[in-house]
Amino acid sequence: MSLKHPRHILIIGGGVFQVPAIKTAKSMGLKVVVTDYNPEAEGMLLADYPIEVSTRNINLTVNTAKQFHRACPLDGVLTVGTDASQTVAAVADALNLPGIPFEVAERATDKIKMRQVLKEKGVSVPDFRPIWTLEDCREAIKEMPLPLVIKPCDNMGARGVRKVERLDDLIPAFREAKEASISGKLILEEFMEGPELSLDALVFEDNIHITGVADRIIERDPYFVEVGHTLPSILPAEQQTQAVDVFKQAISALGIDIGAAKGDIKITPEGPKIVEIAARLSGGWMSAYTYPLATGVNLYKAAIQIALGEKPSDLTPKTSLFSAERSLLPPAGKILSIRGVEEARKIKGVKEIILMKEAGDMSEEPRSNMGKVGYVITVGKTREEAISINELARETLKIEIGAPNDLTWDIIRNNARKKFYIACKACTVCDGLECAGKVPGIGGIGTGSAFTENLTALARYQVNLRTIHEVKAPDTSVELFGHKLALPVLAAPITGMETNLAGGMDEREYADAILDGCLESGTIGMVGDGASPKKYLIGLEAIKKRGGLGIPVFKPREYNLDIIMRFKAAEDAGAVAVGVDIDAASFKTMAQKGQAVGPKTVSELRELKSHLKVPFILKGIMNVESALAAIEAGADAIVVSNHGGRVMDHMPGTAEVLPEIANAVGGRIKVLVDGGIREGIDILKMLALGADVVMIGRPVCIAAFGAGQEGVSYYLREKLNELKKAMILTGCGSIDQIDPSIIFRKKGDR
Known part of the structure; x- marks a missing residue:
């Protein structure tokens, strides 16, 4: 007698939207393999075989699946619920499993290709134009009347989707869409008036079986945030039939002949038009909860059966109820408490209360369908009953939102850790040990020693206690480039939100949080540059909005003309000063995107300086020779920096080389320093070693991810208070009284 081995199914994605499918598969007796970028994702914890790989990494997923398939x-x-149909198709093709061809999945993912195919096949779509540059937008607007909608061609959840009502909206909308796009490709299309429907379908044996038509509720203009849906739709039967017909036409036109499909359709005055189609069941809980609750049909079971090559079980509705899903969207701020959950769950008709956040997390003003606090799902015998029960449940839930001063560093770190996924663990002490070698990422390159040495070098110095003096309220202010700062700290420039930090914030959100948090704290933030040719404009736009109170730092592009162009844009934005981080002279990502960088000669730097009317900063100075060359080139300031240990392994810590450099400079130009500064006492040490001002990078980044502007200002307030305490305990009444006499190297250190 042979033993029957359990069957195995691979589910791409282990997030909360995939959890119901994972649970369904397990209830069917299947062994479940789950792949996800985040090893701590809820679905990964439920999986029989969790595999850590991004849903977007098609090649790695295919290779991993092949390896698993050979063994089991x-x-x-x-x-389900995420745009990974290309990954699914690639795995299905590689392992000869049921599924659509890769090119079909690609058409159902790329909104440009989708619309082109649908238009060619005569399926009704909005007027559209593929967009790559801002100039493309301007040309398209000459042919398309406002209002319009701009969106990434390759993202989901309404990320980067924005209405363009006036010409003034175009630039910010373009940049938001560009930031949210994985490939950089955008689509500009007509704004469609009318109600919107969400539809699901299962496709098998040449049959398209519609499994739900719901009314979508879209709010938060100029963004398109789905705040809920109600099923079945209340629209007239004729309009629903027309929408279903267009949906089926689109499914066939795209070539989706097996599996599932979801569609969003606008009912316009000209008739139904496709908003988008995806080769999967919907997210947003329609396929997981509202349709099954209303009809008694388990769609995920049916979808899994199709994926296994089987005909799905009976899809005939067994009940005729109404269901409603609504998002929990409290005001922006820190969540102090969520009460009444159990009471709300006891209300008759409440089927699910799904909380995505908890006390200590931040509630944010939504610009997309991501980051909501939670969802309430209800059923009723009538539409009105389902909606009224939902309203009662949300009224029963009490979400208390606190002010920024309720923040703690632990709350900020925990929030940041969730946004970072595995890019950064927001460790208790940011010391580079956990993230060593994670580049891309936030760690130090190679062994990570250049990162960790920054902290080690600072730790070699101890501080002398002096408490017999008159200093009770030290003055922490300094002057830099004609601006009085409340504390001698700048936020260091950081970019690469998508590349290095898992896209938990986009570049614009980050720049806004940094600059506003710094200004609120009485200092100035820096913004960075990157491999994208236009990324620097995001930072400059943020600086301009704040009256020029910010400092952009540019990469040392191979051709000075490219840098001079950026200098001019920075001056037009009113920037306080500009910098070049010459320690980025070997960045591979820059060259890969056609933005070659390299070292600069004194004459090349002098040429750059000659085109500036504002102070010129050179970042990445690690020896006396380079410092003197910077002075010769006309720099107004240098930054002693090893780029956070991210450009070369086995470099010394900045505190090790700072004293010699500061002595050689002799006050002729300003000396700034970064690297390993974590506490107020570290600021004091760096100033005693010869710095005029310090810069802090990773901890400020954690603060921004953890609580936005409020997180940055909270962190800087804490450092200010710590610095004041250190100054009192060392008898320093002002910043200029901090000198080498208050510190000494540990015995045994050279």
């Missing part, structure tokens, strides 16, 4: 055959693959 996979019987099917699918995804």
